[in-house]
Amino acid sequence: MNHRGGLALIRRTWLSWMQQRSFFFLLAFMWMIPPLIYLLVWSTAAGGGTVGGLTRGQFVAYYLVLILVNQLTYAQTNWTVGDVIRYGNMNTLLLRPLSPVYDALASEIAGKVVYMAFMIPLTALLALVLHPELRVTLGNGLAFVPALALAWALRFFWGYWLALLAFWATRADALLGLQDSLIFLLAGQVAPTALLPGLVRKAAILLPFRYMVGFPVEVLTGQLDKPALWTGFAFQAGWLLVALFLFGIMWRSGVKRYAAVGG
């Protein structure tokens, strides 16, 4: 492990990204549009009453938190891993005494800082206009932090192992598109998990996608009772272990293959 080099890499990536901040602001804006649409749909549907036990203000709170969580956990780096492999740029990374995963982590961390510089003021502004109804208890606030951290790790490593398929298949990024679609459907964007119809809800609870976005949002907005909270954490940790395991296998055999066929 070469943490010294890794930290320097994060700093450099951040400097580089700050040069292109308007591009990233636009990207961040694009990512917030779908949840914003569903915010408007559900809060209109709730009107003066409730839908699935949630009031208009609670829907607003749910989706505003979701907008932030979605941006904080979105692993945009995974989209570039395939190109790095395909165009032989992995060579430069492999020649250094530093694991290439640091490059991905560096742009992850650098990216979050740039996005948040844009997203936090914008969400605050939306909150002023839309009046969310959010009462965060100490317990929910404390549980939210690990839920968010695990969600980021799960989404990052799940996407990374898929992206590493680029060692074998030319356009593995199609799978990342599929992952994004499944997250859209099953991770609480179209509707909070509790509102999904029976079979889809079961799938959402069993599959990893809810634990990448929806779960931390449900934790913070107080939608889960104690058993549901602990089951959620168990699923989240379990899927993260699976993702780390797959990432480890893909990485080792991928680099071996790269060294066999050349970049």
Place this chain on the structure above:
Amino acid sequence: MDAQIVVEDLVKVFRVPEREAGLKASARSLFQRHYREVEAVGGVSFTIAPGEMVGFIGPNGAGKTTTLKMLSGLLYPTAGAARVLGFVPWERKPSYLRRISMVLGNKSQMLWDIPPMDTFYVLGEIYHVAPADLRRTLDELVQLLEMRELLTKPVRNLSLGERMKCELVAGLLHHPEVLFLDEPTLGLDVSMQGRLRRFLAEYNARSGVTMILTSHYMADVVALCPRVILIHRGRLLYDGELAALALRLAPFKLIRVALSDGGAESAPSLPAGVDVIEQEGGRLTLRVPRADVPALTAHLLNALPVADLAVEDPPIESVIDQIYQGGEV
């Protein structure tokens, strides 16, 4: 002195998918892929001593870059062995990677949007170079390459040659003991090529770094490498001095003559073995066996109204071309 790089019977065979052109073949290849085995390097052996500058030459696809990639740890060989600085390169141990460097003429490790200085700082950290040492090395390299004004410009605003200077600095910041240079002068203008060559020669003299260089510009090899290793179709054809190779391949010299009467007189009678390879107005170029040069020169001076006469070695490019075409030395 002990060898720093030892290569024994190194072999690399690639499995390449292939299909014929057209829609039908494309559809067929979805279900049944055909592979062909291509031997890029077919049993190459050599040793290199510390501080040597060796030129790797050969036509496109000869196996030069593949060999360099195996020695820098980017590729696994199919068979054979290699040790560089006592390490097996393709194990890619961090302690090995810290002691070598590879500069690729067609790949950049500079980040496009920020000034080179930021990338140099990161590389210093990645390779654990002490800040004071980094400053000193950077000062020295920047002075040698005359590039101080480039340090604060974003890389995207630099010319190709300026970027190459940055690549060289980036590759040398951690004082590598072995430097692999793959086409470092690719696409550069003549004066930039010359400057980089002078830099590499001086850097080698100062630091004693071992360099292996591949280049298609023979001028690079002539200027920098007393020893060349010639690879063709994955096999080693020659390993030795460049001058000796030229002598062996081209046992003749060129005599260029300019006549004062503009070529009014007919050409002189020439002894056997001498060819006129160019004749234009009062200018003649003759190809003469080396042994015959003194006698023929005297004969020409006596027989013709010579205004100017020069004896030259044939251009190295044409010598090398002869091997690339013929495939043997």
